[in-house]
Amino acid sequence: MQQVIIKVDADIELTQLERADAKAIFETIDSQRDYLGKWLPFVVFTRELSDSECFVESVVNAPADHFELVFAIRKGGEFIGLIGYKDTDKLNQKTEIGYWLSKDHQKQGIVSRSVERLCAYAL
DSSP: OOOOEEEOSSSEEEEEOOGGGHHHHHHHHHHTHHHHHTTOGGGGGOOSHHHHHHHHHHHHTOOGGGOOOEEEEEETTEEEEEEEEEEEETTTTEEEEEEEEOGGGTTSSHHHHHHHHHHHHHO
8 A cells, every 4th residue: 555645735744654653753752741741641651662663553554444544744854743533434424633743843733734634635
């Protein structure tokens, strides 16, 4: 399967999650535990790189009937967060979008624009 890349704007792109993203995910969580931990319950359980590797593996290797697209949010090629579909119900044609964004990239409209693009992609 070809990797999905969604261009949000000149600086932001969403790249389908891959194994190589685990290190950046862990480093971001590890360096922002207090900030991200306020909203994300999994932060407390993400103690080692292997925890992020297991998460990525669960996404990448999900069985076809449970597979959901998850993307790394990149600004200028740098990892800054995650966004993706969750709890998709294909029969009823509905899904949710979950996301988190690095502290330094908040309040720039990145998630709003990314959600807009994911909604367009879903349709």
